[in-house]
Amino acid sequence: MTGNITPLIGIDLGTSNSALAWFHDGESQLIAGAEGERLTPSVVGLDDDGHILVGAAAKARLVSHPHLTVASFKRYMGTDKTWTLGTRRFRAEELSALVLRKLKADAEVAFGHEVTRAVITVPAYFNDVQRKAVKAAGQLAGLQVERLLNEPTAAALAYGLADNREQKFLIFDLGGGTFDVSIVDMFEGVIEVRASSGDAWLGGDDFTHALRQWMLSIHPVLSDSPPEQQARLTQLAEALKHQLSQQDVARAQMMHQGEELHWELNEETFGELAAGLLSRLKKPVVQALQDAQFDVGLLDHVILVGGATRMPIVRQLATRMFSRFPRNELNPDEVVALGAGVQAGLIADDHALEDIVLTDVMPYSLGVEVARRDGNRIDEGYFLPLIERNAFVPVSVVRTVSTLQDNQRQLDISVFQGEARRVSDNLLLDSIKIDIPPRKAGEVNLDVRFTYTLDGILEVECKIQGENTASTLIIEKAPGSLSEEEIAVRLSQLNELKQHPRDVPANRLLLAQASARYEQTLGERRQLIDHYVSQFERALESQDLRQIAAARDGLSQLLNQFDDGM
Template sequence: MIIGIDLGTTNSAVGVWRDGKVELIPNSLGAVLTPSAVGLDDDGALLVGLAARERRSTHPTLTATTFKRYMGSTRTTRLGKQDYLPEDLSALVLARLKADAEAYLGQPVTEAVITVPAYFNDKQRKATRRAGELAGLKVERLLNEPTAAALAYGIHELGDETRFLVFDLGGGTFDVSVLEIFEGVIEVRASTGDNQLGGEDFNAVLVQMMREAHGKAWGKAEADFGFRQRLQVAAEKARRTLTDQPVADMTVTWQDESWTLEVTAEAFEAAAAPLLARLREPVLGALRDGSVQAAALKEIVLVGGATRMPIVRRAVTRMFGRFPSNAVHPDEAVVIGAAIQAGLKARDAALKDVVMTDVCPYSLGVDIAETGPGGALRDGIFSPVIERNTVVPASRMSVFSTIQPGQRKVVFNVFQGESRLVADNIRLGRIEIPVPPARAGEIQVEVRFSYDVNGLIEVDVHVPHTGERRQLVIVDDQDGPPPDLEQRRAALAALKVNPRDQDANRAASARAARCYELFLGERRAHVAELISRFETVLDRQDPRAIDAARQELIHGLDALDGETFL
């Protein structure tokens, strides 16, 4: 069985193509969205999802969120006594989604299509693939998120010829893709984006507004990691309130003191103006690279939870001079597309007429040296071989020459990026080939790059004069031997995992603990009473009584805190 997974910065989801349609798979709490949060409970058990996220403000050193933003880096997060890479934490989320799918489908799940931001570079894509493998999944394909959204949107448009733009603003990344549908083909014309722009950055704007209002009164409190986590939680809640309300109260409680800031939609929009301005350039770049005029677009499709913000919708409306489409669910479009792609991989008969192309998101090339006006050599210059937004799979060749007399070898470093200087691009690998000594420029070297739909890069270097050939396959982003995936998988599997059937109780208890620390006075006393009643029933170990008590606790918290958001 093959599934489709949207591995998101804020929330993740899983779906399957079955009986001619997409089925979104609920988690143990009955929700389609699972927060991309990992934590440890007080007894050391691993928590994934809502139960982990609810403990972010009360147990900040035992909780990790937004780790997708650091995918492909060596940044680690310490939970308890162990350090985790972003791909390790992502693997734990993927493993939970895999378990949810197996419980729902009643059969083992071994393969998956996993979505990634279109603007993820090679290191980030390889790390995502490793996360899938660590979770026990064979990753059939890494699918760009806007392309997945295009599948969800375009599946009903396949009979028409149309062009549209997917504007994908999630919790941590921003992608733009221009697509064209014709004769049953969905073709990506161009993709671009910003890997460091998302809902979390808008939260940071609200945190700064709160800091400007109350920073002096906080004193040294802000130096505490737990205090900063509470600021983040308060900002997230205020931002979501502003989605459908003109005013939101942002409240932070710390050591029996409470600070509140009333934030209006107008003030938030003014403070977020620099972020809104950053949305424009990727849109213009995608239209430019795709050779498409904005007026030629049939629809602007909004995807990603952060596009719910009215300030973003207004910015898009101003950008294009018309309202964006609401044809797809912003939180579900990507996982629906991933499930459709899984159906395509499984060769489902209902999808036999769907053909899809994608593009290479970054330019790929090598470092070269060139002769300056005074005859001096300048090295570290980037020479693209496959340019960004080339339709994949693709194979391109460039020819280079030796630069020194008597030169006996040529060394190429492989880079990914758009800067003229390789120092500003991402190094992917190195390849060396011998050449016969000759006059400068006399020996030519052919360099061919091949790039497939999964982002696999092959570099083939050939010296026609001697017939020498060398090949490099970019299989990992690290120099030296690849990491021991089996050993890492075993280490993750050895973690004490919280049983799925306890998720609801642990999530409710974690939320209640957060609310107790958030409120003061009578409301705090009321939360304490709710917690006491719930814990009394838990001790009886009667499943029916526990379910009823949990619902009573949740309703009581909803009345104080508002409904749980995803």
């Protein structure tokens, strides 16, 4: 998989697992990690020596060392919530950046050279703050994020290429932490997302939590158990959920203070425990169908995406809602990464994708705060949408607002995201103050233009009618987001984290290059490479920085000599 041109990679940054892919030889292909795994658990932790662990190694310590391990942090992207690992506190962006760094390193080992550009998927219903947080995580990981791609749109790309014909389908995407629905219309090589909806706080983790609460109700004595047993209880709840995907009855047991505790769960009981969650799955589906002006009967297919759709109670719900069996022939854990790989190929102008066009939509409405006059009273705090949800992107819309008071000298333009008629129930993104000439009420008109790009950047332009100047506000940072200065500081801190030398990307890359050259050579050269690689591996295990530097230089020089001689 080596070559001279560094490809764009597509990354599915998931709540439970993450994966990466690239577009090669006319198809999207998953890139396996160092141990051959296609899925990387989105888990970060510390080992007993304080080294950072990411992926399967960290997940293995979730139960034994819960105080040194963190999972399911994706939901908190763009918030101020932090987790403590050792002596440091981490935001969700930083934890996600560590996962992205591992994926980046895995890609570099596979390709044999540095990878710097990526497409990263996000839940369709992630708001502007959360999307900016994902971009910040990519930046902290050393990646240039070329595009944020909605997860159901990624799935549509994967299925669209696999089944290239005119069709209409609904993507039902239930992951570990989020739920998304998208209505997709595919015709003549165009993959058009007609509408998206979802719930950013509904996922497989919530079903696990419901089971965990039920387990505590059966054995309340566990409520005050130590952290290790609490973590074990969560693991057992997850195991019960997985068992019910394979069999009619699930069983679990654990020891507590010398007593063996038992649980037995059938699908009917699970359905009752999860009734509220199943009900919440219906609302975004109805909303998306209404926004797309689609009747269920117009759909050719319903496609299940996300590991949580393996639960029989979820598949049964989807079957009842749509009066048909949903499709799931592509691995629901991998399909989003495969779609991200297709998007990477589209951006890279891969010739195999010349006839494919993708359109996407806004998941939220964007607008400004306005006031209304009611007789002599001015009532403030109303939301005036400029770009409504499910508008195709990129999009540019202009609306005109006027003054309400005589001799006003300033207009405050506050930009909000949401669907509520009152701005107090929506998300404030930013604001700008515009100086205006003092005139009678209604005589000063301001044209407000919103332009939303494919990169998720909102530009607000305000221009007083009759004047040549305009004020522009670029919404790139929102409340809860990291500033460029904060990103620089946190990047420096992440770079100082204690890593085992064998996991340092530069060392992994050098070993991969040496392995590739070993396969290409024969005789004495092959033996020489083996000798220097063995020395380097021993130095890495010693963790002696001087030994590592000397062995690394020796191996690098040897490989360079071979390169010069070929």
